[in-house]
Amino acid sequence: MLVTVLDDASEMAAVAADRVEAVCATTDHPVLGLATGSSPLALYAELVGRHRAGRISFARATSFNLDEYVGLPAGHPQSYIRFIRRNFTDLVDLPAEAVHVPDGNAPDTHAAALAYDHAIRDAGGIDIQVLGIGSDGHVGFNEPGGSLASRTHVGVLTSQTRHDNARFFDGDLDQVPTRCITQGLGTIMESRHAVLLATGEQKARAVRELVEGPVSARWPATVLQFHPDLLVVLDRSAAQLLELADFYAEVSTAGSIAR
């Protein structure tokens, strides 16, 4: 794990985009793992900008989102399929048929989850996984208490996560689904490279556990300490509880991380 602490959102986006771009350059058919939510928005905007500048193409890429809510009406603006198309995949040359998101409206969501896990494997596995982190320590929607080796599955959202995400549903908790399909931690751990973004003091505790805490199901993101190539990109607020924050900030300048 490499931790970098940066001052502003555009710097964070540039460092993360450099990572995505570098991994994509190593393969003819990159497989991207994509997160939704606020954390990766600046990264996606940066990648769209680089695409428009002719610097990067996703024409031969495939993408797999981390997760999807169960039971949102098809076409709901806060569904993760709509989110990723609106904020990234429709804005670049990634073919629509190569964009994959779990089917939260499948008649059998458990079967859909299993099929999704197999589809990732059939695509050759994920080259670079983009991640955020929940304030309760989830990655994907792997909430506390689950298996650290889980595969893509149907999960239940904590009330903390539903409160956190109510901002996307006009602040109305009742509109936030209670269940999801999520890549499992075992699935996420098989990604060859990963970049996790976190901003704001509401993420500080989860970030401390992720980087410096003991590995435990209480803080699911801690399993990423075993990931072979994880870059953690933080702002100062998210990094504020790290014991070694000064050290990470010293060694992880944007230039040294990117190149």
Ligand code: F6R
């Ligand atoms: C989203 C996902 C979640 C989010 C996390 C942080 O696909 O899997 O783990 O990354 O809930 O959300 P934001 O970035 O909105 O704070």
